[in-house]
Amino acid sequence: MAASDSPDPERWLSNLPPTRVHVRWVLTLAILQVAALAICWPFREIQLARIDGFIPVFEGIIFVSDLITAVLLFSQFAIHRMRALLILACGYLSSALIIVPHALAFPGAFVPTGLFGDAFHSTAWLYWFWHLLFPLALLGYGLTKDEKYELSSDQPSSFTVIGLSVAVIVGIVCTTTFFVVTTSYSHPPELFIVSMLACVSALAVLWLRRRSLLDHWLMVVALAAILEMMLVVLSPNRFSVGFYAGRLFSLLTSTIVLMVLLEETTRLYASLRNLNETLEERVLAEIRERLEERKRAEEALNATRSELARATRVMTLGTLAATIAHEINQPLTGIITNAGTCLRMLDSNLPNIDIAREATRRTIRDGNRASEIIARLRSLFSKEEAEKKSMDLNEAAKEVIALMMTTLQRYEVVLILEFADSLPSITADRVQLQQVILNFLQNAIDAMTTVDEMPRRLIIRTACVDDDQIRLSVQDSGVGIDPQAMKRMFDPFYTTKSEGMGIGLSVSRSIIENHHGKLVATPNNGPGATFSFTIPRGHVADTIAPQVGVVQSQGPEKMLPKGNHK
Amino acid sequence: MTQRSFVSVVDDDESVRESLPDLLRALGHDARTFKSAEDFLVSGQIDNTKCLILDFSMPGMNGLDLQQELKKRQKGIPIIFITAHKDNEICAKALDQGASACLYKPFSDTELIEALSTALA
Numbered sequence: 001m002a003a004s005d006s007p008d009p010e011r012w013l014s015n016l017p018p019t020r021v022h023v024r025w026v027l028t029l030a031i032l033q034v035a036a037l038a039i040c041w042p043f044r045e046i047q048l049a050r051i052d053g054f055i056p057v058f059e060g061i062i063f064v065s066d067l068i069t070a071v072l073l074f075s076q077f078a079i080h081r082m083r084a085l086l087i088l089a090c091g092y093l094s095s096a097l098i099i100v101p102h103a104l105a106f107p108g109a110f111v112p113t114g115l116f117g118d119a120f121h122s123t124a125w126l127y128w129f130w131h132l133l134f135p136l137a138l139l140g141y142g143l144t145k146d147e148k149y150e151l152s153s154d155q156p157s158s159f160t161v162i163g164l165s166v167a168v169i170v171g172i173v174c175t176t177t178f179f180v181v182t183t184s185y186s187h188p189p190e191l192f193i194v195s196m197l198a199c200v201s202a203l204a205v206l207w208l209r210r211r212s213l214l215d216h217w218l219m220v221v222a223l224a225a226i227l228e229m230m231l232v233v234l235s236p237n238r239f240s241v242g243f244y245a246g247r248l249f250s251l252l253t254s255t256i257v258l259m260v261l262l263e264e265t266t267r268l269y270a271s272l273r274n275l276n277e278t279l280e281e282r283v284l285a286e287i288r289e290r291l292e293e294r295k296r297a298e299e300a301l302n303a304t305r306s307e308l309a310r311a312t313r314v315m316t317l318g319t320l321a322a323t324i325a326h327e328i329n330q331p332l333t334g335i336i337t338n339a340g341t342c343l344r345m346l347d348s349n350l351p352n353i354d355i356a357r358e359a360t361r362r363t364i365r366d367g368n369r370a371s372e373i374i375a376r377l378r379s380l381f382s383k384e385e386a387e388k389k390s391m392d393l394n395e396a397a398k399e400v401i402a403l404m405m406t407t408l409q410r411y412e413v414v415l416i417l418e419f420a421d422s423l424p425s426i427t428a429d430r431v432q433l434q435q436v437i438l439n440f441l442q443n444a445i446d447a448m449t450t451v452d453e454m455p456r457r458l459i460i461r462t463a464c465v466d467d468d469q470i471r472l473s474v475q476d477s478g479v480g481i482d483p484q485a486m487k488r489m490f491d492p493f494y495t496t497k498s499e500g501m502g503i504g505l506s507v508s509r510s511i512i513e514n515h516h517g518k519l520v521a522t523p524n525n526g527p528g529a530t531f532s533f534t535i536p537r538g539h540v541a542d543t544i545a546p547q548v549g550v551v552q553s554q555g556p557e558k559m560l561p562k563g564n565h566k
Numbered sequence: 567m568t569q570r571s572f573v574s575v576v577d578d579d580e581s582v583r584e585s586l587p588d589l590l591r592a593l594g595h596d597a598r599t600f601k602s603a604e605d606f607l608v609s610g611q612i613d614n615t616k617c618l619i620l621d622f623s624m625p626g627m628n629g630l631d632l633q634q635e636l637k638k639r640q641k642g643i644p645i646i647f648i649t650a651h652k653d654n655e656i657c658a659k660a661l662d663q664g665a666s667a668c669l670y671k672p673f674s675d676t677e678l679i680e681a682l683s684t685a686l687a
Contacts, residue, residue: 325650331581332672333671333672334585337672338588341592344593366581410578
């Protein structure tokens with residue numbers, strides 16, 4: 001039947017339009033019913049064997065079937081909150097409940113005279129009440145099914161509504177039963193007309209307002225009830241062909257909706273599963289897309305980061321260029337001035353040879369000084385391309401320190417070098433590591449410029465840790481790190497300096513991470529902070545000749561041009 | 567250069583302090599050097615100084631600070647600034663504050679002579 005044409009679980013029997021196949025089934029069943037009635041009509045008066053067990057078995061089936069149908073309909077009401085569904089559920093519940101006294105009162109079913117009532121009229125009365133309540137429920141369904149319903153907060157909960165409805169039905173059935181069994185009837189009930197009228201009206205209303213699949217099946221139910229009542233009225237003898245056939249119609253009334261409900265539930269389950277699969281596929285596709293996006297973003301980020309690293313390098317070079325200019329301009333001033341003096345001495349009538357000699361000596365000295373600076377720069381920039389080679393960290397650090405020496409002296413920084421004696425060589429990009437060290441030194445100096453009340457001490461240490469790691473740390477006695485800044489100091493463009501760009505540390509960290517190392521900043525116990533990086537030694541291609549450890553006394557002084565050290 | 571003028575040189579760079587006095591003497595001036603602004607202020611040579619050759623960036627008190635300090639003390643010494651940083655802004659500021667000249671290192675002796683003659687005029 002219903003193919004899983006609609007994967008929408010909101011669409012259910014009560015609002016699902018029937019397909020052509022559905023209508024064909026409904027029509028076939030209706031015709032079959034009428035045909036069955038027509039066939040058994042001539043034989044309806046014929047008495048068949050009295051089977052006392054028939055009533056308990058048959059009505060037991062109806063009881064269970066109607067009860068299940070009622071439960072399913074109640075649960076549907078709880079979902080859709082349609083009054084029509086509630087009324088229909090009540091109809092099935094009343095049908096299930098009233099069967100109980102009917103079976104008990106039926107003579108021969110349990111005891112020969114029936115458990116209560118007057119053995120003949122009581123069951124008939126109960127039967128007609130049964131066949132009155134159910135068609136009324138059908139009619140009620142037909143009349144209310146197109147109501148617009150809206151859920152609002154002041155509505156009682158489904159649980160309350162269903163509970164109340166069940167109580168009302170139980171009350172009606174009990175009261176009816178009580179009156180029926182306590183009254184002595186002299187005549188069979190004349191409820192037939194009313195019941196028939198209710199049933200026909202229900203069929204008519206359903207026909208006129210037929211829309212959903214459930215409407216169509218309920219028409220079959222109403223038709224079955226009409227045919228049953230006709231048979232029962234026109235063949236009043238118990239255990240006749242008409243009696244048995246009527247019960248079969250009754251069975252049809254009771255089970256059609258249940259079967260359709262079960263079928264529909266299965267269909268819904270299937271479509272739900274399909275929906276779930278589709279959803280899963282969509283979610284997977286979405287996840288895949290997100291991952292792709294993320295990958296693209298990461299690639300873009302990496303590109304930006306290397307661009308940033310390059311930019312910083314250029315920027316650092318810019319700063320360096322100014323430093324270089326300053327460094328070289330100083331000896332050049334000396335050279336030019338000395339040469340000028342010398343020339344004047346030689347040009348004079350009475351040349352002062354001593355002064356000229358002294359000036360020439362200073363010229364040579366300053367020339368050498370300029371040459372030294374250039375030599376150092378050459379070694380710093382000769383390996384411009386980023387490539388990892390075996391290198392000596394102490395040596396690389398010394399070159400950077402030499403470059404910064406004038407600045408360090410300018411700010412009266414006491415430099416203490418604690419270089420490890422036999423530091424193993426590492427495989428790394430020398431220029432990049434020097435950039436990091438330069439950044440450390442620059443930061444340390446910046447942090448100490450505002451500190452006047454105590455000596456500005458800068459301790460640079462190198463050490464071998466865990467056999468395969470090498471660490472370099474720069475400890476200053478500056479203003480230290482603001483706890484606020486601690487969290488963000490590695491973020492690109494975060495800076496506490498008025499003229500900083502905030503990229504030094506972030507780039508330094510990416511350089512160290514590219515070397516599979518770690519860069520950390522820690523506040524000192526005393527004033528200032530310590531910045532350090534640790535990198536693995538990496539694969540060492542060739543061993544560097546062992547370096548003599550640099551200690552303070554033979555440290556910077558030795559490497560540096562003579563200046564006015566303070 | 568008819569008369570010998572007393573020129574003070576304040577610079578933290580040793581090359582300059584060593585070379586400049588000889589040239590100044592060759593040019594017919596008396597010269598004395600100081601490695602910092604503070605040294606100059608306590609030297610007792612302020613009143614003798616006819617011209618001050620002054621570096622901008624020095625540890626401690628810098629050139630511009632010294633210029634302000636002298637102004638405060640109402641010492642109208644002509645100042646020739648010398649600097650290894652080619653920074654037009656700072657030069658303009660110094661000239662605004664009354665400096666006589668601003669020379670970028672390395673400067674030629676011609677530039678120095680010109681600046682001295684303006685300052686001592």
